[in-house]
Amino acid sequence: MKVLIDQDKCVGAGQCVLAAPDVFDQRDEDGIVVLLQEYPPAELHEDVRQAARICPALAIELDEA
Amino acid sequence: MNLDHVVVVGASAAGLTAAEALRREGYDGRITMIGAEQRLPYDRPPLSKQVLAGTWEPERTALRREDALVEADWLLGTPAAGLDVAARTVRLADGTAIGYDGLVIATGVTPRRLPFGHDLAGVHVLRSMDDALALRKDLLAASSVVVVGAGFLGAETAAVARQMGLAVTLVDPLPAPMIRQFGAKIGGLVAKLHADNGVTVRTGVGVSGLVGLGDQVVAVDLADGSSLPAEVVLVAIGSEPATGWLADSGLSLGNGVDCDSLCRAAPGVVAAGDVASWTHPELGVRLRVEHRMNATEQGMAAAKTLLGKGEPFAPVPYFWTDQYEVKIQAYGMFPEDSVPTVVVGDPAEGSFAAEYHQHGRVVGVLGWNLPRETRKLRARIGGAA
Numbered sequence: 378m379k380v381l382i383d384q385d386k387c388v389g390a391g392q393c394v395l396a397a398p399d400v401f402d403q404r405d406e407d408g409i410v411v412l413l414q415e416y417p418p419a420e421l422h423e424d425v426r427q428a429a430r431i432c433p434a435l436a437i438e439l440d441e442a
Numbered sequence: 443m444n445l446d447h448v449v450v451v452g453a454s455a456a457g458l459t460a461a462e463a464l465r466r467e468g469y470d471g472r473i474t475m476i477g478a479e480q481r482l483p484y485d486r487p488p489l490s491k492q493v494l495a496g497t498w499e500p501e502r503t504a505l506r507r508e509d510a511l512v513e514a515d516w517l518l519g520t521p522a523a524g525l526d527v528a529a530r531t532v533r534l535a536d537g538t539a540i541g542y543d544g545l546v547i548a549t550g551v552t553p554r555r556l557p558f559g560h561d562l563a564g565v566h567v568l569r570s571m572d573d574a575l576a577l578r579k580d581l582l583a584a585s586s587v588v589v590v591g592a593g594f595l596g597a598e599t600a601a602v603a604r605q606m607g608l609a610v611t612l613v614d615p616l617p618a619p620m621i622r623q624f625g626a627k628i629g630g631l632v633a634k635l636h637a638d639n640g641v642t643v644r645t646g647v648g649v650s651g652l653v654g655l656g657d658q659v660v661a662v663d664l665a666d667g668s669s670l671p672a673e674v675v676l677v678a679i680g681s682e683p684a685t686g687w688l689a690d691s692g693l694s695l696g697n698g699v700d701c702d703s704l705c706r707a708a709p710g711v712v713a714a715g716d717v718a719s720w721t722h723p724e725l726g727v728r729l730r731v732e733h734r735m736n737a738t739e740q741g742m743a744a745a746k747t748l749l750g751k752g753e754p755f756a757p758v759p760y761f762w763t764d765q766y767e768v769k770i771q772a773y774g775m776f777p778e779d780s781v782p783t784v785v786v787g788d789p790a791e792g793s794f795a796a797e798y799h800q801h802g803r804v805v806g807v808l809g810w811n812l813p814r815e816t817r818k819l820r821a822r823i824g825g826a827a
């Protein structure tokens with residue numbers, strides 16, 4: 378799984394960090410998403426999928442190929 | 443009853459999420475999406491921000507790429523006009539009857555209007571993409587705008603119009619902007635933010651009339667007898683649940699579509715998003731939340747209920763608004779009798795977070811340009827103040 382983030386779309390909601398704290402963080406100054414792991418390990422995949430689903434700005438895309 | 447056909451009425455954030463959740467949970471029967479709008483599902487928060495400002499093309503708001511849309515029959519541009527709960531059929535405006543085993547009601551809300559003036563050119567409401575593009579077109583050709591209603595929608599529009607270089611007046615009968623949502627303290631800060639950016643903030647006075655010259659609006663009359671010249675007027679005075687089509691359904695429509703804590707409105711009928719109220723199992727109160735995050739979360743919850751895997755819906759509501767360089771974020775509840783206390787930062791410095799306390803508990807957390815810290819404080823909600 379590859380994680381793609383769109384910092385331009387992100388509204389800094391932090392919902393992704395709540396869902397998958399090992400994969401996402403937020404910049405201190407404006408809360409915009411920061412990707413900690415582009416290729417998260419399999420045990421985190423379900424959390425990452427949940428993060429992508431609930432992100433209110435649709436700023437997270439997953440390449441599951 | 444076997445679930446072979448799910449009908450979703452309202453093809454936007456909550457409805458689309460519900461349909462996707464059904465598929466994800468393994469449902470492989472038919473899904474029919476019924477939408478009043480001609481467009482494929484798009485996101486509304488950017489309408490009063492990037493789309494109005496012209497920094498995003500409309501296409502950017504698409505909720506999904508067309509090739510990634512959930513597998514369903516899409517009936518767009520065909521509003522539902524009636525529901526027969528006993529016969530499990532939805533009637534469309536064109537008379538077609540569509541049977542269902544499971545129904546998701548996700549019709550959102552429609553803007554409330556003033557009792558006068560909406561037939562005049564230059565007078566707008568803002569809910570849909572078409573609304574946003576029409577408002578932008580008028581703003582581009584004007585030098586002044588009056589925004590009636592200083593909730594978040596009016597306040598965001600005022601900010602964008604200022605940044606487009608227009609003279610902006612923000613009018614509201616309440617003493618400060620966004621006061622209904624977050625109280626007087628934050629309301630005062632929002633008023634100052636707009637005043638500092640050059641908006642004329644006319645709070646504490648209502649609108650008594652819209653004045654036209656021919657069919658074009660030219661002024662807004664206020665209750666104190668004054669009159670504001672206006673080339674463009676945005677009326678942003680709240681919204682009503684879009685339940686007109688359910689009037690004869692027998693469903694309880696006290697506060698939108700009234701649901702239980704599993705988002706059920708009737709046998710085989712669930713509701714989600716702006717249109718739905720439900721009893722929050724932990725707070726014990728009936729809520730109807732008109733926020734983007736809730737549309738997603740409740741859409742998922744309602745879908746699970748239809749599949750018999752429902753759980754009581756107990757979210758921590760989340761809301762944000764962007765005005766100028768300020769991002770306000772709010773987790774939880776902000777009841778009228780709760781009291782905000784600044785716990786990080788300083789309002790005078792332009793970034794802080796406040797907890798809202800009620801009966802000795804933290805009920806809400808509000809951040810003002812402090813996203814990361816605010817998110818961390820979310821864990822305090824429900825705990826002792």
Ligand SMILES: Cc1cc2nc3c(=O)[nH]c(=O)nc-3n(C[C@H](O)[C@H](O)[C@H](O)COP(=O)(O)OP(=O)(O)OC[C@H]3O[C@@H](n4cnc5c(N)ncnc54)[C@H](O)[C@@H]3O)c2cc1C
Pocket residue numbers: 451452453454455456457476477478479485486487488489490520521522523548549550551568569570595684687714715716717731732733734735737760761762763764
């Ligand atoms: C301009 C704007 C800015 C916003 N900004 C923010 C923000 O910054 N932060 C935030 O948290 N929230 C924001 N919101 C709120 C957020 O967009 C809503 O909470 C969200 O769109 C709700 O989704 P929904 O699917 O429940 O309803 P909607 O998105 O309203 O979708 C309902 C759909 O149902 C359709 N429909 C209605 N009646 C019928 C019928 N009879 N038959 C068929 N279809 C029907 C409608 O046409 C519509 O497409 C904003 C809203 C607007 C309008």
Ligand code: SF4
Pocket residue numbers: 386387388389390391392393394401403408409410431432433434435436437
């Ligand atoms: S959930 Fe989405 S909007 Fe929120 S911080 Fe993460 S990527 Fe950004």
